[in-house]
Amino acid sequence: MTDYVALATQLAAQIQPGAAQRDAERTLPHEQIELIRQSGLGAARVPVELGGGDISQVDVARIFITLAKADPCVAQAIFPHFATVEHLRLIANPEQQARYLGAFADRQLSSGAIAERSGTFRGEIHTRLERRGEQLILNGSKFYSTGCLFADLLKIQAVDETGAALYVMLPANTPGITLLDDWDGMGQRTTASGSTVLENVQVAPEQVIPLSQWYQRRNYIGASAQLIHCSIDIGIGLAALDDAVSWARNGSRPVRESGVQRASDDPYILHTIGDLAASIHGAEALVEKAAAAVDFAARSQLLGLLQGDELEAVLAKASIEVAEAKIASTRAALHVCERLYEVGGAATTQSLHNFDRHWRNARTHTTHDSLAYKYKAIGEFLLNGRHPPIAFTY
The missing domain is CATH 1.20.140.10 (Butyryl-CoA Dehydrogenase, subunit A, domain 3)
Structure with a gap:
């Protein structure tokens, strides 16, 4: 059984060197994220029966304290992956859990394209999934897409034609998805928290996770x-x-x-x-x-x-x-x-x-x-x- 806290400690020792320079030069930590991907740390909260460690939330906190002490940008960049694991465990159907959580156990990393800049209130979602004939088509624009430039799989929040909330799970290289490195915050400079543009992206029904019930x-x-x-x-x-x-x-x-x-x-x-x-x-x-x-x-x-x-x-x-x-x-x-x-x-x-x-x-x-x-x-x-x-x- 993998000791994921010890693994994070080992990774931190490799991630910390150069963190100050990466910040100063705004160099994205591609190599450091790849170390995490290949280590299998992304499977820490995946259920054991799907190939993960199902560690406690206490250990999750310890892992992120350890990684953030080494480089908080790297830690924040993989945060959406851990959030996606929890969403899938609670909300997705068994087939989706096996497909996506199994992929995480096989060393894939995910991220999330959730927030948008439009609307009157924070949290409003205008990205839409619409049916055109026999196809489901996704269009919209996201910002604060932390970690998406490093991810294999994206969790994208949208609404359907009735306004019902949902997630769409898509490979990052899906045609019609454009990931931009346009985050220019004064801090957390290398989290890759920029824009995600979605233009006529084709979606399969099994990639859709209904979300509305969880708002109540x-x-x-x-x-x-x-x-x-x-x-x-x-x-x-x-x-x-x-x-x-x-x-x-x-x-x-x-x-x-x-x-x-x-x-x-x-x-x-x-x-x-x-x-x-x-x-x-x-x-x-x-x-x-x-x-x-x-x-x-x-x-x-x-x-x-x-x-x-x-x-x-x-x-x-x-x-x-x-x-x-x-x-x-x-x-x-x-x-x-x-x-x-x-x-x-x-x-x-x-x-x-x-x-x-x-x-x-x-x-x-x-x-x-x-x-x-x-x-x-x-x-x-x-x-x-x-x-x-x-x-x-x-």
């Missing part, structure tokens, strides 16, 4: 996705902490009035390092606690261990625990990445170190969804007993 039925998928986002933020913060410690030990000079000969003995530098460590390690512990709640919720739903109100309560509690972890991981990552400079002063701002990538990555990634609504959901749950919205962001 609570599930664990949103919490599992948010858990990975939390883990990526923790990894970013841990990398910044490592750089702060290394600089204080090897690069920083004490101020004359400190009365010490080494920066590592300066009481204010010691205080700063202690503050950074307590902040990010405390958030990391909260993420692991939330991961255990998500794991229980996922197994309860996938295996039918709980039903009705009992399942509803477990799913809602997992979402709330992840919301708490999201607040902690966001604040900790930003705090550590900002205060890193207090350890070393002006020298740490030099471009050759590229320490600013930590803050740029944290600030960019933590904008993924609104933190304010996490606070609101927690308050509603604790004060009024109201469960969080049924959505893929909770």
Whole structure:
């Protein structure tokens, strides 16, 4: 049986070298993603009977913390693959599960083309799957297509002619699909989060997964996705902490009035390092606690261990625990990445170190969804007993 956490640790050691340079030059990590593909890490959450490891959500969190500490762009680029595994496990029919999850066990990677820039509200989908005679034809445009340039298989969200939501599973090289490298965010520069253009793409009926019923039925998928986002933020913060410690030990000079000969003995530098460590390690512990709640919720739903109100309560509690972890991981990552400079002063701002990538990555990634609504959901749950919205962001 593969130890996927140990595998991620081995991969991280190969991915970390050159991460700062890839960010500075905006070089996409094709070689690093290929290492992950060939390693079989993408099968970590695939059911055992389909050739995977069916690891716990706690181990998923550990994997993403480890990879994000090495290079958060690589970690985020494979996040959609892990999200797709959960969607397929919960929503797809048995034939689709065997086909696609089996492909993941055979070292294929997937990604998702979900978000669009059009519409009044975030999350609106205008990509359409229409019937033309005997054919199903897909047309639309996506943005934030994280990881699609690296993927073998794409999960594309669309609506049919009645407005019903669905996923379409297509090989990335399907005629009519154009993947653009046009993401230019200040951080997470090499996640390949650009555009996907869909022009008269032919779709087979077996490639369509109906989705509408899940808009009214609570599930664990949103919490599992948010858990990975939390883990990526923790990894970013841990990398910044490592750089702060290394600089204080090897690069920083004490101020004359400190009365010490080494920066590592300066009481204010010691205080700063202690503050950074307590902040990010405390958030990391909260993420692991939330991961255990998500794991229980996922197994309860996938295996039918709980039903009705009992399942509803477990799913809602997992979402709330992840919301708490999201607040902690966001604040900790930003705090550590900002205060890193207090350890070393002006020298740490030099471009050759590229320490600013930590803050740029944290600030960019933590904008993924609104933190304010996490606070609101927690308050509603604790004060009024109201469960969080049924959505893929909770």
